[in-house]
Each structure stands twice: as C-alpha cells, then as structure tokens.
Amino acid sequence: MEFAIQYWHWIVFGMVLILAELVVPSFTIFWFGLGAFVIATLLALSIDLSLGWQLLIWALSSMAFTLLWFRLFRPLMVDRTKAGIAREAIRGESGQVIKAPEENQRGIVRFSTPLMGDDEWEFICADPVHLGDRVFVLELSGNTLIVEKR
Missing domain, CATH: 2.40.50.140 (Nucleic acid-binding proteins)
Structure with a gap:
C-alpha cells in the first residue's frame, strides 16, 4: 500500500497554517498556507508532481508570497499620520x-x-x-x- 499526497491534503495543511496565524500573530505563517494552496491547485489540475517537487514548489511559492508582502505591499500600508506616536x-x-x-x-x-x-x-x-x-x-x-x- 503506497501513500500518495492528494490535493486536499495540501488544502487542509494550508488551512491549518492560516489558522495558526491566529495564535502566532506574526503574519508570516499565512504566506506558507497560501503556498500550500498553490500546490493544491497544481495537483487539482492533474499535474503529476513527486513529493520532492511539491515541497520545493511549496517552499519557493511561500518565500515568493512572503517577499511580495514584506517588500511591496506592507510598505504601502504604513500609517503616515503619526497617530498614537509618542x-x-x-x-x-x-x-x-x-x-x-x-x-x-x-x-x-x-x-x-x-x-x-x-x-x-x-x-x-x-x-x-x-x-x-x-x-x-x-x-x-x-x-x-x-x-x-x-
């Protein structure tokens, strides 16, 4: 009996990671959950990937989402009003x-x-x-x- 990771495994893993963000409010685990959804999408489209490729694509997509957030989107959301500052x-x-x-x-x-x-x-x-x-x-x-x- 051989175990193969299915697309829904990645969906569940992604949901767990995104829900973990509620406990660890660093807003970084969320992006790893989105990376898991990328793999789930690829597997749902019947793209045959070995576990090694799945993990590599998950890691790369998670890093890409994280970099996009911290380099592009987060700086656009900075509060420039100085409200609440000392x-x-x-x-x-x-x-x-x-x-x-x-x-x-x-x-x-x-x-x-x-x-x-x-x-x-x-x-x-x-x-x-x-x-x-x-x-x-x-x-x-x-x-x-x-x-x-x-």
Whole structure:
C-alpha cells in the first residue's frame, strides 16, 4: 500500500497554517498556507508532481508570497499620520499659523501631515506670530502645542 499526497491534503495543511496565524500573530505563517494552496491547485489540475517537487514548489511559492508582502505591499500600508506616536515624535514638525493668538485666546496651526490624528492644533508661542507664519513644535501640553518661530 503506497501513500500518495492528494490535493486536499495540501488544502487542509494550508488551512491549518492560516489558522495558526491566529495564535502566532506574526503574519508570516499565512504566506506558507497560501503556498500550500498553490500546490493544491497544481495537483487539482492533474499535474503529476513527486513529493520532492511539491515541497520545493511549496517552499519557493511561500518565500515568493512572503517577499511580495514584506517588500511591496506592507510598505504601502504604513500609517503616515503619526497617530498614537509618542510626543517626542512630533518635536520639530512645522506647520503654518492659520489663526494668530489673541489676548486670552490661543492660536491655531495647521500641518500638512496630521500629527497624532489631527492636522489643526491650538498652540502657545512665546514669540509674537502672525497669520501665515511657519512655526515648529517644541512640546505637547495636554491638547495644546508649544511652538517656536524660527
């Protein structure tokens, strides 16, 4: 009695690997599961492959999926808003004054790239600033930025 791996074995193996991603949240095991689906597809199309070729194609397709994810697709999904990043990350960012501070009222500065989820912030500045001036973030104090004019 000779045992031959069938296409459905690879489907089950692929599902197990993809489900394992729920336990190990590294988002790498998923691609090995997709590689198993590639072999299942080839075997379902009645392409006769020895076990050695199946393992080689599985390894190569898994590596290809992993490289495509980490080199091409993942960099496109990077959050550039800086939302949720520590205060130190916004130090030095520059914005334009869209409302100059008045007596007993803070000014408002707008940033081209949102800082911590918002593109407009109230600010305090030790130097006098006017509408349209460029200011740079020194610190965050509650919901107000402390800025300087350079």
